[in-house]
Amino acid sequence: MTLYRSLSLLLAIIPTCLATVAHAALPVIKPGDRWYDNRGRLVQAHGGCIVSWHGAYYLFGEDRSRNNPPHRRCVGCYRTTDLAHWTYCGRAVVLANPDPEVFPGHWILERPKVLYNHLTHTFVMYTHIDSGRYQAARVAVLTSKTIVGPYRFIHSFQPLGHQSRDIGAYQAANGKAYLLFEDRPFGFRIAQLSRDYLRVKKQICLIPQHLEGLGLVHYHGLYYVVGSHLTGWNPNRDVYATASHLAGPWSPFHNIAPPDTRTWNSQSGFLLKIVGSQHTAVIYLGDRWNPRNLWDSRYIWMPLKIGQGKLKLPHPEPWTINTITGQVKLLPIAP
Numbered sequence: 004m005t006l007y008r009s010l011s012l013l014l015a016i017i018p019t020c021l022a023t024v025a026h027a028a029l030p031v032i033k034p035g036d037r038w039y040d041n042r043g044r045l046v047q048a049h050g051g052c053i054v055s056w057h058g059a060y061y062l063f064g065e066d067r068s069r070n071n072p073p074h075r076r077c078v079g080c081y082r083t084t085d086l087a088h089w090t091y092c093g094r095a096v097v098l099a100n101p102d103p104e105v106f107p108g109h110w111i112l113e114r115p116k117v118l119y120n121h122l123t124h125t126f127v128m129y130t131h132i133d134s135g136r137y138q139a140a141r142v143a144v145l146t147s148k149t150i151v152g153p154y155r156f157i158h159s160f161q162p163l164g165h166q167s168r169d170i171g172a173y174q175a176a177n178g179k180a181y182l183l184f185e186d187r188p189f190g191f192r193i194a195q196l197s198r199d200y201l202r203v204k205k206q207i208c209l210i211p212q213h214l215e216g217l218g219l220v221h222y223h224g225l226y227y228v229v230g231s232h233l234t235g236w237n238p239n240r241d242v243y244a245t246a247s248h249l250a251g252p253w254s255p256f257h258n259i260a261p262p263d264t265r266t267w268n269s270q271s272g273f274l275l276k277i278v279g280s281q282h283t284a285v286i287y288l289g290d291r292w293n294p295r296n297l298w299d300s301r302y303i304w305m306p307l308k309i310g311q312g313k314l315k316l317p318h319p320e321p322w323t324i325n326t327i328t329g330q331v332k333l334l335p336i337a338p
Contacts, residue, residue, distance in 0.1 A: 270289055
């Protein structure tokens with residue numbers, strides 16, 4: 004073999020080797036395991052969302068810690084660059100009952116979703132807020148000038164006069180933002196927010212499917228919405244539908260995982276889109292609730308198989324993601 008051929012072969016092999024080493028060096032995300040932050044404590048951000056901000060990802064979710072103040076509701080905030088190592092940023096929300104007349108006695112704060120408003124330079128959080136028996140059915144709006152908070156309560160209301168329990172949120176590339184909310188008698192609605200995101204401006208569509216745990220993403224010209232049937236803490240067969248426009252028409256709903264798995268024992272909550280230099284990944288952020296010990300509920304996060312109107316949630320197994328390139332790699336567990 005000549006020196007020229009040897010060098011050519013070496014140069015051909017190097018990119019493959021570098022790619023392999025790069026993925027091998029990435030931290031592994033393990034769905035269903037206990038996840039710990041930089042303090043060695045369990046990550047407490049259930050039913051939440053992720054916001055990309057200045058090269059990092061911020062996770063917001065329900066803080067279900069056992070030592071929470073009994074009369075306050077908390078939202079945890081964590082920072083990461085790789086979706087595997089979590090730095091605790093504090094409690095973005097520590098809220099006392101904002102309106103005891105509307106929420107008498109026990110009350111709840113669930114499903115926090117955070118958006119950044121470029122016009123007002125304000126972070127806006129929407130949550131489901133309710134009485135203990137889910138009779139108030141409202142959204143709460145909180146704001147902060149910094150991403151980590153603290154977020155200040157602004158008001159609560161029923162969007163456009165409709166009941167609202169589980170919620171989702173979506174922000175388009177043009178800055179318009181949308182609220183997805185479960186209106187139990189009718190299905191769920193998608194509504195556009197006002198320019199400052201503090202109110203609901205108008206309804207875009209009503210989808211007559213009784214779903215919660217709502218997530219929405221735009222991928223290669225189609226909108227994909229996912230949701231879970233109304234079975235409380237118990238997992239069920241999560242479904243998805245697609246549309247070319249938010250107003251519809253929406254396709255029939257289909258299972259996102261084999262029916263007998265009950266969505267791999269999880270409930271949908273958010274769809275995270277990571278646009279990398281080589282690949283666009285869409286990540287399913289689901290929860291495996293533990294109603295007897297909510298503090299020990301687990302996170303089922305997996306890259307979705309998505310495209311051409313199809314969406315599939317693979318069997319949960321360890322995986323890696325390069326958040327710069329967007330490339331993901333599954334690491335199947337040996338039988």
